[in-house]
Amino acid sequence: MKKVILKKNEDRRIKKGHLWIFSNEISKTEGDIQNGDLVEVYDSTQNFLAHGFYNANSLIAVRIISTKKEIQIENLLAERLNQAYQLRKTIYTNRNSFRLVFSESDFLPGLIIDKYNNTFVLQVYSFGMEKNIEVIINTLKEKFNAENIFTKHDAYFRKLEGLDDEDKIYLGSKSVELIDDGLIKYKVDFNLSQKTGFFFDQCDNREFFGKFCKDKIVLDCFCNSGGFGLHAINNKANEVTFVDSSSDEIENVKNNFALNNFTTKTKYFVSDVFDFLVNQVSQNQKYDIVNIDPPAFAKSRKSIPTAIKGYEKLNKLAMLITKDDGFLFTSSCSHHINDEDFLSIIKNAAIKANKKIQLLHFNHASMDHPILPFMPETLYLKFAMLKVSSE
Secondary structure: OOEEEEOOOOOHHHHHOOOEEEHHHEEEEEOOOOOOOEEEEEOOOOOEEEEEEEOOOOOEEEEEEEOOOOOOHHHHHHHHHHHHHHHHHHHOOOOOEEEEEEHHHHOOOOEEEEEEOOEEEEEEOOHHHHHOHHHHHHHHHHHHOOOEEEEOOOHHHHHHOOOOOOOOEEEOOOOEEEEEOOOOEEEEEOOOOOOOOOOHHHHHHHHHHHOOOOOOEEEEEOOOOOHHHHHHHHOOOOEEEEEEOOHHHHHHHHHHHHHOOOOOEEEEEEOOHHHHHHHHHHOOOOEEEEEEOOOOOOOOHHHHHHHHHHHHHHHHHHHHOEEEEEEEEEEEOOOOOOHHHHHHHHHHHHHHHOEEEEEEEEEOOOOOOOOOOOOHHHOOOEEEEEEEEEO
16 A cells, blocks of 8 residues: 655644645655555544645655545546536536536646647646546547647646646647637637637636727737737727737737727737837827736746836836826736735835826636635736826
């Protein structure tokens, strides 16, 4: 029997619902345990706690998958996939593309699956899930009518687990999918796109954003595939400007604009967003609505101070080009920056910009990215709507 015994009192967080056991919380192991093996976890007095995947290479030594004493791993994985799917179809009744599995949040530790019609793109960040990947693949084939299954890993997180970062095609090929988020159509080219192909985590926020854009002049920064600006157009914005440092993404926005048969006046800039905003400030350019959705500035705890400075500067510049009594929508996807930190960044930016702000709305990721209340690591995206006015 493969067992992990915790040190005294290290079971408290686990009993509350946290799903990670760190290497320094383990007293001893029993049995010939290999990385990726399923182990039984016990507290210091030998009371059973859970089953989990073990990895001696990782700071996260055990990723818990079940608190039941008896499990059959193949059946459990298939059941969890089905539960995740049923949840999404309950939330998004008119969509065929969404985040199907959000790792620990769907009790499938270290596994992310994005569904694009019948194409499934995986990211695997758990040694145990990698070891059982054929169960996942077979379930997607047999139960979900998968036509294409492949990985688009983030090398950083794979290396933390001691896994290689080589992507694999398990079924079909990488090609192009035409998807929609319920309102807007997008062309996703998996050979060119970032991450798994599309950022589903902002879908709900994009729809919310669009509701305030009628007759407005809108700026969409870090626009990626154009989601926020396209929702503005769908809600009858007067003019939308798209800015991204990637020429491929700007071409992607233009293609999506055409795909939706839009005719609204648009402008496109391939530019570093900070440089663009500085230029707009110098020209005293103003917008009714500004959206900033930057990439993660804080990849680790050590980078938090630098990230905070970057976010403050970005929000300050955005406030300076927002018309008086206009709206600023601002996001952060750095999970090392918590809600309190993010609100503090916004307040400091307002002070430096000499602006008054009113927080009208605060949200997190879309509903296909559930949050486990006792596991703050599952909460990463922050999204705020502010009214900006002069002193």
